[in-house]
Amino acid sequence: MVTNGDRTGKTAPPGNRRGDLFDPACPTRRLLDRIGGKWTSMLVKTLADVDGEVRFSELQRRARGISRKMLAQTLRDLEADGLVARHVEPTVPPAVRYSLTPLGRSLVVPLDALRDWAETHMPTVDAHRAAGAGS
Amino acid sequence: MVTNGDRTGKTAPPGNRRGDLFDPACPTRRLLDRIGGKWTSMLVKTLADVDGEVRFSELQRRARGISRKMLAQTLRDLEADGLVARHVEPTVPPAVRYSLTPLGRSLVVPLDALRDWAETHMPTVDAHRAAGAGS
Protein backbone atom coordinates (compact mmCIF):
# COMPACT_ATOMS: atom_id res chain seq x y z
CA MET A 1 0.00 0.00 0.00
CA VAL A 2 2.71 2.39 0.90
CA THR A 3 5.01 1.27 -1.83
CA ASN A 4 2.42 1.62 -4.55
CA GLY A 5 0.99 -1.58 -5.94
CA ASP A 6 0.70 -0.45 -9.52
CA ARG A 7 1.75 -2.98 -12.04
CA THR A 8 0.48 -1.49 -15.24
CA GLY A 9 0.91 2.14 -14.48
CA LYS A 10 -2.82 2.63 -14.79
CA THR A 11 -4.05 -0.17 -12.59
CA ALA A 12 -7.73 0.56 -12.54
CA PRO A 13 -10.00 1.02 -15.50
CA PRO A 14 -12.97 0.61 -13.23
CA GLY A 15 -16.59 0.00 -13.72
CA ASN A 16 -18.74 -2.38 -11.80
CA ARG A 17 -17.06 -5.46 -10.50
CA ARG A 18 -19.41 -6.62 -7.75
CA GLY A 19 -19.27 -10.15 -8.97
CA ASP A 20 -15.57 -10.17 -9.65
CA LEU A 21 -14.16 -9.67 -6.20
CA PHE A 22 -11.06 -11.62 -7.11
CA ASP A 23 -10.04 -9.39 -9.91
CA PRO A 24 -6.99 -7.49 -8.68
CA ALA A 25 -8.57 -4.34 -10.08
CA CYS A 26 -11.62 -4.76 -7.86
CA PRO A 27 -12.11 -1.42 -6.11
CA THR A 28 -13.18 -3.03 -2.85
CA ARG A 29 -10.07 -5.09 -2.70
CA ARG A 30 -7.89 -2.11 -3.39
CA LEU A 31 -9.67 -0.04 -0.76
CA LEU A 32 -9.11 -2.76 1.81
CA ASP A 33 -5.46 -2.93 0.90
CA ARG A 34 -5.31 0.75 1.61
CA ILE A 35 -7.22 1.13 4.85
CA GLY A 36 -5.78 -2.16 6.03
CA GLY A 37 -2.57 -0.27 6.60
CA LYS A 38 -1.68 0.17 10.21
CA TRP A 39 -2.27 3.91 10.46
CA THR A 40 -4.42 4.98 7.53
CA SER A 41 -7.85 4.61 9.05
CA MET A 42 -6.68 5.96 12.38
CA LEU A 43 -5.34 9.07 10.75
CA VAL A 44 -8.51 9.57 8.75
CA LYS A 45 -10.58 9.34 11.88
CA THR A 46 -8.25 11.59 13.82
CA LEU A 47 -8.52 14.22 11.12
CA ALA A 48 -12.27 13.77 11.07
CA ASP A 49 -12.43 14.34 14.82
CA VAL A 50 -10.58 17.60 14.52
CA ASP A 51 -12.66 18.65 11.52
CA GLY A 52 -10.19 21.31 10.54
CA GLU A 53 -6.54 21.80 9.92
CA VAL A 54 -3.97 20.08 12.03
CA ARG A 55 -0.25 20.49 12.09
CA PHE A 56 2.14 17.66 11.51
CA SER A 57 3.46 17.66 15.04
CA GLU A 58 0.04 17.75 16.61
CA LEU A 59 -0.99 14.85 14.45
CA GLN A 60 1.96 12.97 15.78
CA ARG A 61 0.96 13.89 19.30
CA ARG A 62 -2.58 12.64 18.75
CA ALA A 63 -1.57 9.46 16.99
CA ARG A 64 0.36 8.11 19.88
CA GLY A 65 2.80 5.46 18.81
CA ILE A 66 3.26 6.53 15.20
CA SER A 67 6.74 7.32 13.95
CA ARG A 68 7.50 10.42 11.93
CA LYS A 69 8.30 8.24 8.99
CA MET A 70 4.98 6.46 8.97
CA LEU A 71 3.08 9.65 9.65
CA ALA A 72 4.68 11.39 6.68
CA GLN A 73 4.32 8.34 4.48
CA THR A 74 0.68 7.71 5.32
CA LEU A 75 -0.12 11.39 4.91
CA ARG A 76 1.49 11.47 1.50
CA ASP A 77 -0.48 8.44 0.40
CA LEU A 78 -3.66 10.01 1.66
CA GLU A 79 -2.84 13.21 -0.16
CA ALA A 80 -2.08 11.36 -3.39
CA ASP A 81 -5.46 9.68 -3.05
CA GLY A 82 -7.17 13.02 -2.67
CA LEU A 83 -8.40 12.18 0.80
CA VAL A 84 -6.26 14.71 2.60
CA ALA A 85 -5.29 18.27 1.74
CA ARG A 86 -1.89 19.69 2.62
CA HIS A 87 -1.25 23.37 3.28
CA VAL A 88 2.31 24.58 3.52
CA GLU A 89 3.01 27.87 5.26
CA PRO A 90 6.24 29.20 3.73
CA THR A 91 7.58 30.54 7.01
CA VAL A 92 11.10 30.02 8.26
CA PRO A 93 10.35 27.07 10.46
CA PRO A 94 7.84 25.63 8.02
CA ALA A 95 4.32 25.04 9.27
CA VAL A 96 2.26 22.43 7.47
CA ARG A 97 -1.38 21.79 8.13
CA TYR A 98 -3.43 18.81 7.04
CA SER A 99 -7.14 18.45 6.69
CA LEU A 100 -9.64 16.00 5.30
CA THR A 101 -11.07 16.68 1.86
CA PRO A 102 -14.78 16.11 1.23
CA LEU A 103 -13.80 12.78 -0.30
CA GLY A 104 -11.89 11.93 2.85
CA ARG A 105 -14.84 12.88 5.00
CA SER A 106 -17.09 10.63 2.98
CA LEU A 107 -14.88 7.70 3.81
CA VAL A 108 -15.59 8.22 7.48
CA VAL A 109 -19.10 6.90 6.99
CA PRO A 110 -18.22 3.30 6.06
CA LEU A 111 -15.36 3.47 8.52
CA ASP A 112 -17.84 4.28 11.25
CA ALA A 113 -19.96 1.34 10.19
CA LEU A 114 -16.94 -0.83 10.72
CA ARG A 115 -16.29 0.76 14.08
CA ASP A 116 -19.87 0.10 15.16
CA TRP A 117 -19.62 -3.52 14.19
CA ALA A 118 -16.31 -3.86 15.95
CA GLU A 119 -17.55 -2.38 19.19
CA THR A 120 -20.71 -4.42 19.12
CA HIS A 121 -19.35 -7.76 18.06
CA MET A 122 -15.66 -7.97 18.82
CA PRO A 123 -16.37 -9.05 22.41
CA THR A 124 -18.33 -11.96 20.98
CA VAL A 125 -15.46 -12.80 18.68
CA ASP A 126 -13.06 -12.67 21.61
CA ALA A 127 -15.29 -14.87 23.70
CA HIS A 128 -15.50 -17.37 20.88
CA ARG A 129 -11.74 -17.42 20.47
CA ALA A 130 -11.21 -17.79 24.19
CA ALA A 131 -13.66 -20.68 24.35
CA GLY A 132 -12.15 -22.39 21.36
CA ALA A 133 -8.60 -21.87 22.55
CA GLY A 134 -9.07 -24.04 25.63
CA SER A 135 -10.70 -26.92 23.79
CA MET B 1 -3.63 -11.69 12.25
CA VAL B 2 -2.86 -15.26 11.60
CA THR B 3 -0.28 -15.58 14.30
CA ASN B 4 -2.47 -14.21 17.08
CA GLY B 5 -1.46 -10.94 18.60
CA ASP B 6 -2.23 -11.83 22.20
CA ARG B 7 0.13 -10.44 24.72
CA THR B 8 -1.74 -10.95 27.96
CA GLY B 9 -3.61 -14.08 27.15
CA LYS B 10 -6.86 -12.21 27.41
CA THR B 11 -6.17 -9.34 25.05
CA ALA B 12 -9.46 -7.55 25.14
CA PRO B 13 -11.36 -6.58 28.23
CA PRO B 14 -13.44 -4.27 26.11
CA GLY B 15 -15.81 -1.51 26.83
CA ASN B 16 -16.05 1.69 24.94
CA ARG B 17 -12.87 2.95 23.37
CA ARG B 18 -14.19 5.31 20.73
CA GLY B 19 -11.82 8.02 21.79
CA ASP B 20 -8.88 5.73 22.24
CA LEU B 21 -8.31 4.54 18.75
CA PHE B 22 -4.61 4.18 19.41
CA ASP B 23 -5.00 1.73 22.19
CA PRO B 24 -3.82 -1.62 20.81
CA ALA B 25 -6.91 -3.16 22.39
CA CYS B 26 -9.21 -0.93 20.38
CA PRO B 27 -11.75 -3.23 18.74
CA THR B 28 -11.84 -1.24 15.53
CA ARG B 29 -8.13 -1.51 15.12
CA ARG B 30 -8.22 -5.22 15.73
CA LEU B 31 -11.06 -5.69 13.28
CA LEU B 32 -9.13 -3.82 10.61
CA ASP B 33 -6.10 -5.96 11.26
CA ARG B 34 -8.30 -8.93 10.63
CA ILE B 35 -10.26 -7.96 7.55
CA GLY B 36 -7.21 -6.20 6.21
CA GLY B 37 -5.88 -9.65 5.46
CA LYS B 38 -5.66 -10.41 1.81
CA TRP B 39 -8.44 -12.97 1.64
CA THR B 40 -10.59 -12.62 4.72
CA SER B 41 -13.19 -10.19 3.44
CA MET B 42 -13.31 -11.85 0.06
CA LEU B 43 -14.06 -15.19 1.65
CA VAL B 44 -16.73 -13.70 3.88
CA LYS B 45 -18.43 -12.16 0.90
CA THR B 46 -18.11 -15.29 -1.18
CA LEU B 47 -19.73 -17.30 1.58
CA ALA B 48 -22.41 -14.65 1.88
CA ASP B 49 -23.14 -14.89 -1.82
CA VAL B 50 -23.67 -18.61 -1.61
CA ASP B 51 -25.72 -18.24 1.53
CA GLY B 52 -25.32 -21.89 2.39
CA GLU B 53 -22.70 -24.55 2.74
CA VAL B 54 -19.76 -24.68 0.41
CA ARG B 55 -17.08 -27.27 0.11
CA PHE B 56 -13.43 -26.52 0.47
CA SER B 57 -12.62 -27.23 -3.14
CA GLU B 58 -15.48 -25.18 -4.47
CA LEU B 59 -14.37 -22.31 -2.29
CA GLN B 60 -10.97 -22.59 -3.86
CA ARG B 61 -12.54 -22.60 -7.28
CA ARG B 62 -14.53 -19.48 -6.52
CA ALA B 63 -11.67 -17.63 -4.89
CA ARG B 64 -9.47 -17.71 -7.91
CA GLY B 65 -5.90 -17.05 -7.01
CA ILE B 66 -5.97 -18.27 -3.44
CA SER B 67 -3.61 -21.02 -2.40
CA ARG B 68 -4.79 -24.02 -0.40
CA LYS B 69 -2.66 -22.88 2.47
CA MET B 70 -4.21 -19.44 2.70
CA LEU B 71 -7.69 -20.81 2.16
CA ALA B 72 -7.30 -23.24 5.05
CA GLN B 73 -5.60 -20.68 7.23
CA THR B 74 -8.14 -17.93 6.62
CA LEU B 75 -10.98 -20.37 7.12
CA ARG B 76 -9.54 -21.51 10.42
CA ASP B 77 -9.17 -17.95 11.61
CA LEU B 78 -12.72 -17.22 10.60
CA GLU B 79 -13.89 -20.32 12.41
CA ALA B 80 -11.96 -19.42 15.56
CA ASP B 81 -13.61 -16.01 15.44
CA GLY B 82 -17.02 -17.58 15.23
CA LEU B 83 -17.70 -16.07 11.84
CA VAL B 84 -17.70 -19.32 9.93
CA ALA B 85 -19.04 -22.77 10.75
CA ARG B 86 -17.27 -25.92 9.67
CA HIS B 87 -19.07 -29.20 8.99
CA VAL B 88 -17.03 -32.33 8.50
CA GLU B 89 -18.58 -35.27 6.75
CA PRO B 90 -16.78 -38.37 8.08
CA THR B 91 -16.72 -40.15 4.75
CA VAL B 92 -13.69 -41.82 3.28
CA PRO B 93 -12.57 -38.96 1.15
CA PRO B 94 -13.57 -36.37 3.72
CA ALA B 95 -16.02 -33.71 2.65
CA VAL B 96 -15.97 -30.45 4.55
CA ARG B 97 -18.51 -27.73 4.14
CA TYR B 98 -18.25 -24.16 5.33
CA SER B 99 -20.93 -21.61 5.96
CA LEU B 100 -21.32 -18.19 7.50
CA THR B 101 -22.64 -17.97 11.05
CA PRO B 102 -25.15 -15.25 11.94
CA LEU B 103 -22.24 -13.27 13.32
CA GLY B 104 -20.43 -13.67 10.05
CA ARG B 105 -23.49 -12.55 8.13
CA SER B 106 -23.73 -9.45 10.27
CA LEU B 107 -20.24 -8.48 9.23
CA VAL B 108 -21.38 -8.36 5.64
CA VAL B 109 -23.30 -5.17 6.35
CA PRO B 110 -20.34 -2.91 7.14
CA LEU B 111 -18.35 -4.72 4.48
CA ASP B 112 -20.99 -3.76 1.95
CA ALA B 113 -20.77 -0.17 3.09
CA LEU B 114 -17.10 -0.32 2.29
CA ARG B 115 -17.81 -1.89 -1.06
CA ASP B 116 -20.30 0.85 -1.91
CA TRP B 117 -17.80 3.54 -1.04
CA ALA B 118 -15.12 1.79 -3.04
CA GLU B 119 -17.23 1.45 -6.15
CA THR B 120 -18.46 5.00 -5.92
CA HIS B 121 -15.25 6.77 -5.05
CA MET B 122 -12.27 4.68 -6.07
CA PRO B 123 -12.41 6.03 -9.63
CA THR B 124 -12.05 9.50 -8.14
CA VAL B 125 -9.12 8.34 -6.07
CA ASP B 126 -7.53 6.81 -9.15
CA ALA B 127 -8.06 9.98 -11.15
CA HIS B 128 -6.48 12.00 -8.39
CA ARG B 129 -3.48 9.71 -8.23
CA ALA B 130 -3.08 9.73 -11.99
CA ALA B 131 -3.20 13.51 -12.06
CA GLY B 132 -0.77 13.87 -9.20
CA ALA B 133 1.61 11.21 -10.46
CA GLY B 134 2.79 13.29 -13.38
CA SER B 135 3.49 16.37 -11.31
Place this chain on the structure above:
DNA sequence: CTGGATCCACACCGATACTG
Protein backbone atom coordinates in the same frame (compact mmCIF):
# COMPACT_ATOMS: atom_id res chain seq x y z
C1' DC C 1 -10.49 -34.34 -0.75
C1' DT C 2 -8.80 -31.67 2.96
C1' DG C 3 -5.57 -30.25 5.18
C1' DG C 4 -0.54 -29.67 7.83
C1' DA C 5 4.58 -28.47 7.64
C1' DT C 6 8.33 -26.22 5.72
C1' DC C 7 10.95 -22.95 3.16
C1' DC C 8 11.20 -18.50 1.12
C1' DA C 9 10.25 -13.85 -1.00
C1' DC C 10 8.60 -9.55 -0.23
C1' DA C 11 6.23 -5.73 1.82
C1' DC C 12 5.33 -3.22 6.08
C1' DC C 13 6.80 -0.77 9.56
C1' DG C 14 10.10 0.95 13.32
C1' DA C 15 14.61 3.09 14.84
C1' DT C 16 17.95 6.03 13.73
C1' DA C 17 20.40 9.61 11.51
C1' DC C 18 20.51 13.46 8.31
C1' DT C 19 18.51 17.80 5.75
C1' DG C 20 16.32 22.45 4.83
Place this chain on the structure above:
DNA sequence: CAGTATCGGTGTGGATCCAG
Protein backbone atom coordinates in the same frame (compact mmCIF):
# COMPACT_ATOMS: atom_id res chain seq x y z
C1' DC D 1 9.26 22.18 12.44
C1' DA D 2 8.72 18.94 8.82
C1' DG D 3 10.33 15.93 6.51
C1' DT D 4 13.79 12.18 3.81
C1' DA D 5 17.16 8.04 3.54
C1' DT D 6 18.70 3.89 5.03
C1' DC D 7 18.87 -0.35 7.60
C1' DG D 8 16.92 -4.27 9.59
C1' DG D 9 13.26 -7.06 12.13
C1' DT D 10 8.99 -9.26 11.49
C1' DG D 11 4.76 -10.89 9.72
C1' DT D 12 2.14 -12.22 5.63
C1' DG D 13 1.38 -14.95 2.02
C1' DG D 14 2.95 -18.26 -1.98
C1' DA D 15 5.05 -22.93 -3.60
C1' DT D 16 5.87 -27.29 -2.66
C1' DC D 17 5.84 -31.58 -0.33
C1' DC D 18 3.74 -34.71 3.00
C1' DA D 19 -0.37 -36.98 5.54
C1' DG D 20 -4.99 -38.63 6.91
